[in-house]
Amino acid sequence: MKFTLSWLKEHLDTEASVEEIADTLTLIGLEIEEVLDPAKALGEFRVAEVVTAEKHPDADKLQVLQVNTGKETLQVVCGAPNARAGMKGVFAPVGAYVPGIDLTLTKANIRGVESNGMMASERELELSDEHTGIIELPAKSRVGSSAAKALGLDDVVFDVAITPNRPDCLGVRGVARDLAAAGLGKLKKDPVKPVKGAFDNPIPVRLDFDKETKDACPVFAGRLVRGIRNGPSPAWLQARLKAIGLRPINALVDITNYISYDRARPLHVYDADKLTGAVHARLGRTGESFEALDGKTYKVDAEMCVIADDQVVLGLGGVMGGEETGCTEETVNVFIESAYFDPKRTARTGRTLNIVSDARFRFERGIDPQSAEPGIELATAMVLDLCGGEASDVTVAGRAPKSNPPFRFDLRLIGRLSGLSLLHRDILRKLKALGIALEGDGHVRKAAPPSWRPDLSIPADLVEEIVRLTGVDRIPATPLSHLSGVAKPVLTPAQKRARTVRRLLAARGLVEAVTWSFIPESEAALFGGGDAALALDNPISTEMSHMRPSLLPGLISAAKRNRDRGFADGGLFELGNAYRGLEAQDQSAAASGVRFGQSSLAGAGRHWSGAAPEAGWAAVKADAMAALEALGLGQGKVQITREAPDWFHPGRSGAIKLGPKTTLGVFGELHPDTLAKLDADGPMAASRSISAICRPRKPKARPSRPSDASDLQAVRRDFAFLVDADTDAGALIRAASGADRVLISDVSVFDEFTGQGVPEGKKSLAIEVTLQPRDKTLTDEEIDAVAEKVVAGATRPPAARCARPFSGSHSPTN
């Protein structure tokens, strides 16, 4: 919403400066987007008179001027053909910034002649594209005075952002009323005087709705003004419209635009000679269409409120009029429409047809329902004033819709909600200035909101009015009560887990990324997603069309981009939601990591101490296991199976399970097909642990039983087994651990070997078993007995179905 200072002052009696007005508007909720002061922008430009003009000695098209700037006479070289002695124009001195050529002037030497400044054209001042000559000011302009003033550009323009709850401030008078209520002046009295009709309105107005739809257009005022002379509107009106960025058309159209911005009251004018019969407001009919003022043809439907005559649709009520019946310079009889259109229906119509107009903007926010009659009177007066003619009576069809009913307002609510303590007198004065009538006395009053404020319907709304007009800076900051002496922990177990996992993965050398929650359909499909149900209706692009089923595609793509940029080795991780459906329970938190190139816990890439291994299943398994370990789910508590999803390498991936049903995570090297489809290169390995984060049980933060660290020395025994090459070490470990659950405290694998000495199709697995005596030192016999049980357990099905001791010997290492 734009307006000029002089326009504002038509409604507001104020001495306030531009700055005060701007600051106040911002504080009371009418946020200033820009204050444009042309006088300031053109401050250095002055009115000057050309004293003499002579041909440049060395250039045909240039003249050498002697220019009187009011202070001195300067020599200026000028290329404009219209420069001549005796004319007055706009002078830019050395040091002035000329916006049209984006240049700060310096003293120049043009073909041997010194030039001190320039005489400006309209284009150089960015007033228009005119550049055939320099600006010629009226002879009466005072030499040395401000050029902006001489050009009629001294009116400051305010650009204000109006929030959707304030349709009243889409008119200058509404803004003026707010400023007056904020104490910045007095709202001028401006009663609209009715124009007496000289004859009966010959054009009937009909509201053709049934009971259910009559709120589409509850009131319609119309009148004919005949014998007018349309043409360009007067300079003052054109100047105002231009200042706020509107293009003057002709007097009749300019009047409607002016009143729309002056009073937030949209109107429409029809060339009455192009109408057939009565004017109807009704719903559209399928098949109907009309050509609008923007030159486009729109199809209407039965949800839209149209204005029609007896034959055709003329326009869309509250949105846009028709080209056919619009007013031109030839119009001699004008029919003026001042109606109220339902905000919701107007918004829907505008949205369906994608029409943006000043009228729609106002009607969909809700204009003053009582303004139909004053609006038409104001328009008539202006038409008679600017175009002459003779006005008919006003025909009013229907009745203005009711505005918000009065409500009970307890003045103490202001203190309760805002903490302000104000005198009743001040409260009443502010509300009255806004047009809010308060009846009764004491604390509880009856408040009647004015018809132009659809946003005021409950007591809290009035508190807002008082608060914004008083200023929040007057509210004392009040400490919240402390709920406890020392702040209590506030994170849920899941939040704590997420924090732990985040820092843990970062501590393993991975870098946290945040990638988009939406990914291309092809990538979603690759990771088990891509359902139509999770497709966005209005994605930003096809690259962001589907909610991600996994964090991995985003991380793999990011890894690929980093490799393309020359970062060949590294690791990324992310914590965030993966989506399986639209319901809350289908959106689960996951932690995922990707390692690429040569990357492991020790580091990435080449190094003199030894290059990092290529990103493989072991490195990412270690990442996933470490995350689980931090949550109290170490290697001893989980099982590793080969049930990894098919985007992984089938032989180099696995699932981390807690019992047969719960999958805590998956890990592995990525399937070459997966990488190829994502246009990425290996080596790349990834892990994901969904349940690690959202697992409901709270891990114990403190040890629940005393440490069982024993003073007795542990005994270690090594065993080697020859097993089938596809035997999983995990099975052997489980079997060995199970041999004596009391004494065996740890089983680790220290060698996996194939090659010389090991038959084809077999491998050697070497394990170290730790026996921890509990209450007395173990005898050799006891140790041997456990060792036999280990061998027996390991060679018994199903643990290692084909295992047999490869080397019966066992050597104590301690």
Add this chain to the structure above:
Amino acid sequence: MAASELDTLKAELLEEVASASDLARLEEVRVGALGKKGRVSALMQRLGAMPPEERRDFGQAVNAVKVAVSDALDAKRETLAREATAARLAAERADVTLPVREGPLAEGRVHPVSQVTDEITEIFADMGFSIAEGPDIETDFNNFTALNIPPEHPARQDHDTFYFAEAQTGRGPVLRTHTSPVQIRTMLANKPPLRIIAPGRVYRCDSDQTHTPMFHQVEGLVIDEETHLGHLKWVLEEFCKAFFEVPEVKMRFRASHFPFTEPSMEVDIGYAKAGDEIRIGEGDQWLEILGCGMVHPNVLKAVDLDPKKYQGFAFGVGIDRLTMLKYGMPDLRAFFSGDLRWLKHYGFPPLSVPTLAGGLS
């Protein structure tokens, strides 16, 4: 045996000791001199055959030789051992200027948005706020209707909402456009008094130089029977001071409009620009950082709370924006690029956990 013979023997043995070049040769010398069949031991064996008066003098003389040789052997052994160690150490010299691997703690990073979320959490936890969460894909009711944005409300257009293709417009789920639906979830699930913040991802169908279709907000909500705008002002001022780690902060509260608060305000923070750097707490320029207000009675009614009894405030802040302001990041879009150069530069080391005791940054 003459004393001169003993002297000669002593001199010979000492010379052998002195000339031994390594520990093995020295041992040969020792055995040759002091071993069972050594030359000094052989002299000692002659003692038994001597008359007692000679025996004493000779014994003393031989013993003196033995002691001298033994001492020389010890000294020489020590010298040789020192030399051997020195030689080994010299051979073991390494180029310690070789750079070592920095280790995972130096390589890893926490994303600035996560770090700042932890900072915000730390501050509000101290003021007694819990952390609430809600899903990204929200119901239309939670995202709009319960927040006093009925269908057809113009504010719905301002939100640039992402809808789902198969869902019915105006009914079906949406990608939440703000964290405010967590207010609704919280109030439906819990009874007042309530103090929560809700950080998370939000989505708007908007993408240009300064907007990304996904970003982060933190919602704040306090509901009880007495909390008013003065408390809101205090909380936000305290938060800004703590977050920006400045002793004083200039804030400007401007009236504004949000459908879910009444009265509503936008808050600007004062700053000064020094070159490309933004300094919070100085200067006289204003930067909008958040929207807030008293929870609208219609919102309370939507969650079955009686607005005559309960009241409170809500606010919403852009986490990415706060992050950019505090740590001087120029471009929002880089947040979501996964670019290691950016993440390594702006990310935080894994162990720099923000705490109030140790300072946030």
